[in-house]
Amino acid sequence: MVYTKQTWSDLPTQTTPLSAARLNKLETQYDEAVATAQIFTYRWANAAARTAQTGMRVGDIGFQVDTNTEYKFIVGSTWRVWNTPWISYSPVIVGMTNTTAVARYRISGDQLLYRGNVTCNATPSFSSLVEFPTPVPISTVDVSFNAVRATVNMISTGVDEAEGYFLFGGSAGLYLFYRRVSGSASVRGYPNATNPFTWKATDVIHFDTSLPLL
Numbered sequence: 001m002v003y004t005k006q007t008w009s010d011l012p013t014q015t016t017p018l019s020a021a022r023l024n025k026l027e028t029q030y031d032e033a034v035a036t037a038q039i040f041t042y043r044w045a046n047a048a049a050r051t052a053q054t055g056m057r058v059g060d061i062g063f064q065v066d067t068n069t070e071y072k073f074i075v076g077s078t079w080r081v082w083n084t085p086w087i088s089y090s091p092v093i094v095g096m097t098n099t100t101a102v103a104r105y106r107i108s109g110d111q112l113l114y115r116g117n118v119t120c121n122a123t124p125s126f127s128s129l130v131e132f133p134t135p136v137p138i139s140t141v142d143v144s145f146n147a148v149r150a151t152v153n154m155i156s157t158g159v160d161e162a163e164g165y166f167l168f169g170g171s172a173g174l175y176l177f178y179r180r181v182s183g184s185a186s187v188r189g190y191p192n193a194t195n196p197f198t199w200k201a202t203d204v205i206h207f208d209t210s211l212p213l214l
Helices: 020-037 047-051 141-145
Strands: 041-044 061-064 069-074 078-083 087-089 094-096 099-108 111-120 126-133 150-156 160-168 173-182 185-189 204-212
Touching: 041 047, 047 061, 078 099, 150 173, 160 204, 173 204
Parallel strands: 041 061
Antiparallel strands: 061 069, 069 078, 087 099, 094 126, 099 111, 111 204, 126 173, 150 160, 150 204, 160 173, 173 185
């Protein structure tokens, strides 16, 4: 059936409804629009099945069963980790010795959620800026903004406490700083043997942060 485009003079009315050709054309256009906008979902048993997947389009979502991980297909023909459960992680703190770090992280969309504790096993020594490595690379685009959304507390058991904060150290780490009130002044700086207090065994750093991913 040949379709002839309608004009204002032959618009449908109650007595002259849409022609069959016109209805077919509208249905075809609707189906094409839905197909273009539709997000497809996939389910894979493992990474091999995910790698073998074909026919993906930007925005498609998939779930890998063996790791309980959700992926999103992004520009550049790549499956990107999009959501994970909490994963255990043991960061090695740079610039501060005699410590044990225990942490967890998860990926939620384009954000890395990262939290943990650092405990001093003995009196720590400091060799440089204290750097906390991240479990996955974070966005270097935001490094120029410098500020990191985080809660950081440094506690010297039974003696003192100071609030901390992070600054971007690059795509693989965060620099630790402290702030505290001394008299009427607010003091800021990076930790060393006597700041923000005299460090000793059992002192601890708690941190909880959210970071932009690549």
